[in-house]
Amino acid sequence: MDPNFESKLEAYAELTLKVGLNLQSGQRLLIGVPVYNTGVPLEAAPLVRLLVAKAYQMGARYVDVIWGDDEVLLARFENARPDTLMEYPSWKADVLLDYVQQGDAILTVLGNDPDLLKGQNPEWVSRVRKTVLECTDPAMEYVRRSAINWSVIAVPVKDWAAKVLPDIAPAEQVKKLWDAIFITCRLDQLNPVAAWEVHLRQLVSRCEFLNEKRYLGLRFIAPGTDITLGLPEGHVWTSAHMTNQKGVPFTANLPTEEIFTLPHKEKAEGIVRASMPLSYGGTLFEDFTLTFHEGRVVQVQAKKGEEMLRKLLEVDEGSCRLGEVALVPHPSPIAQIGLLFYNILLDENAATHLALGSAYKFSLESGRSMSDEDFAAIGGNRSMVHIDFMIGSQEMDVDGIAPKGVIEPVIRQGKWAFKVG
Ligand code: ZN
Ligand code: ZN
Numbered sequence: 001m002d003p004n005f006e007s008k009l010e011a012y013a014e015l016t017l018k019v020g021l022n023l024q025s026g027q028r029l030l031i032g033v034p035v036y037n038t039g040v041p042l043e044a045a046p047l048v049r050l051l052v053a054k055a056y057q058m059g060a061r062y063v064d065v066i067w068g069d070d071e072v073l074l075a076r077f078e079n080a081r082p083d084t085l086m087e088y089p090s091w092k093a094d095v096l097l098d099y100v101q102q103g104d105a106i107l108t109v110l111g112n113d114p115d116l117l118k119g120q121n122p123e124w125v126s127r128v129r130k131t132v133l134e135c136t137d138p139a140m141e142y143v144r145r146s147a148i149n150w151s152v153i154a155v156p157v158k159d160w161a162a163k164v165l166p167d168i169a170p171a172e173q174v175k176k177l178w179d180a181i182f183i184t185c186r187l188d189q190l191n192p193v194a195a196w197e198v199h200l201r202q203l204v205s206r207c208e209f210l211n212e213k214r215y216l217g218l219r220f221i222a223p224g225t226d227i228t229l230g231l232p233e234g235h236v237w238t239s240a241h242m243t244n245q246k247g248v249p250f251t252a253n254l255p256t257e258e259i260f261t262l263p264h265k266e267k268a269e270g271i272v273r274a275s276m277p278l279s280y281g282g283t284l285f286e287d288f289t290l291t292f293h294e295g296r297v298v299q300v301q302a303k304k305g306e307e308m309l310r311k312l313l314e315v316d317e318g319s320c321r322l323g324e325v326a327l328v329p330h331p332s333p334i335a336q337i338g339l340l341f342y343n344i345l346l347d348e349n350a351a352t353h354l355a356l357g358s359a360y361k362f363s364l365e366s367g368r369s370m371s372d373e374d375f376a377a378i379g380g381n382r383s384m385v386h387i388d389f390m391i392g393s394q395e396m397d398v399d400g401i402a403p404k405g406v407i408e409p410v411i412r413q414g415k416w417a418f419k420v421g
Pocket of ligand 1: 260326348353388
């Protein structure tokens with residue numbers, strides 16, 4: 001094996017544990033969170049073994065791995081009786097709940113074929129997805145409250161690499177996708193951990209700047225997009241670099257380029273066009289526009305995936321409202337690579353985006369300790385889904401709406417319009 005690859009893989013494992021999770025001595029670690037996929041893809045084994053060894057070296061009390069496999073999931077869709085699709089093993093929900101309740105760390109490893117469920121009945125796909133979300137919701141509440149240190153990373157697998165890099169020889173696809181992920185994670189730099197410290201500090205300064213502004217709203221203008229979002233009182237801008245309830249700083253996903261907060265769930269007015277295709281749970285949504293009135297999606301149009309998109313909007317009361325607004329300057333290092341990754345972790349960090357569905361409680365001042373009712377009363381959206389979709393490009397302008405209707409530039413032609421130290 002390429003010795004250069006080996007050392008990059010090792011650096012990736014180290015970055016994940018130190019900058020991503022900031023794993024604390026004495027913590028347990030669960031690798032594989034059966035919510036976004038069925039568990040860690042088998043092809044991630046070389047990285048997972050490194051993670052486990054390093055985690056113990058850092059003082060982990062116990063490391064558990066939940067493996068998952070696209071083929072196994074597909075076999076279920078192709079062969080199981082439809083009336084069994086509401087089945088979810090309670091131990092999977094229990095193990096996750098046990099880890100988060102005990103204040104341990106959890107790591108999601110994404111690496112899945114974006115087209116896996118393409119030919120499957122959308123009704124069944126959404127039934128399975130809804131069941132998983134319902135069963136794991138009590139555990140995910142700890143994540144939404146940022147109670148623990150968690151992180152999400154990506155690992156190339158064959159089918160995914162083939163989708164991202166169709167023009168490259170099949171034998172080279174996985175390696176090329178690794179190269180791209182290494183670059184987005186700044187592992188091509190001499191000291192990646194130090195490079196991340198500088199980058200994360202920048203993101204934190206941008207958050208501080210916007211938090212002082214206390215904007216009442218934001219207006220997004222780009223071809224096909226003109227939407228104004230109200231921001232609730234007490235909204236907080238955060239980056240993926242946050243602090244959990246025990247005061248441990250961690251980075252919720254690697255790579256990350258965004259800063260985000262929550263829009264008021266009843267104050268979205270206008271039309272928004274996706275600037276990139278969106279791959280969600282095995283379905284691809286392409287070239288779609290959503291029209292909002294009083295915070296709700298009132299009109300949907302999509303070249304591809306319209307039926308599934310409508311289904312997602314109907315999952316529950318909150319899935320047709322917004323829970324996140326995130327700013328990413330263009331071009332971000334991820335956009336610069338010029339690939340569509342068909343993976344939300346990477347694609348959302350390529351561009352300014354919004355998310356349908358749940359808002360994070362930590363996006364609101366004292367939100368972490370708020371009841372669902374109080375959170376909703378201030379404008380925080382609640383839903384079982386959280387679906388990021390990209391709207392940013394080099395043609396996007398974003399205005400901040402200050403008190404008394406004063407308009408201030410936040411982003412101009414994709415780039416930050418304000419400086420921080
Ligand atoms: Zn985001
Ligand atoms: Zn999001």
